[in-house]
Amino acid sequence: ELKVEQNPLFLSMQEGKNYTIYCNYSTTSDRLYWYRQDPGKSLESLFVLLSNGAVKQEGRLMASLDTKARLSTLHITAAVHDLSATYFCAVDISGGADGLTFGKGTHLIIQP
């Protein structure tokens, strides 16, 4: 059974600081997804990582995937308040047939 673990589950940080969210998973996969969710809203796709060593960046967010370690990271650079949200990682091991398995999410609060 695939397990996806995120840490930390809760993070409070100050604007301007850097931090990393970690996502570990238990079964071999080379398809990992990062989503953002604002309160009361749906999931917004941030990154899709499809191979070992994949790195993607968008603004202050950068995601990477190490399939050998079964680890993905979401790095936040010089955080700003607008990045406050809940971030989820999710793993696909079946090419869509069985859906995504999600981590529990990281609730990120960035204080001015």
Add this chain to the structure above:
Amino acid sequence: DAGITQSPRHKVTETGTPVTLRCHQTENHRYMYWYRQDPGHGLRLIHYSYGVKDTDKGEVSDGYSVSRSKTEDFLLTLESATSSQTSVYFCAISSGLDYGYTFGSGTRLTVV
């Protein structure tokens, strides 16, 4: 999200009543999924479909049934609603080809 709609957006129902949630897509995607989201659990897969009349159980399928009689519609039925089924329900779609998943806006269901 464009191409996928959920209805209703909000519903309050009484314990023991049947409830049906609808997911409608205009993308002609093969795969459709129902997830529930609860605090501290992330999103958990209830049921999924890989084609018309082809469905399978997910992680938390007890108390739920689904039907897909047309490519565009995926219905989730709570046969006899219980308070433990109070949750936010998300539908998602995927073509299985481009590695993308699109999520609906969600249905907030309260069972009293």
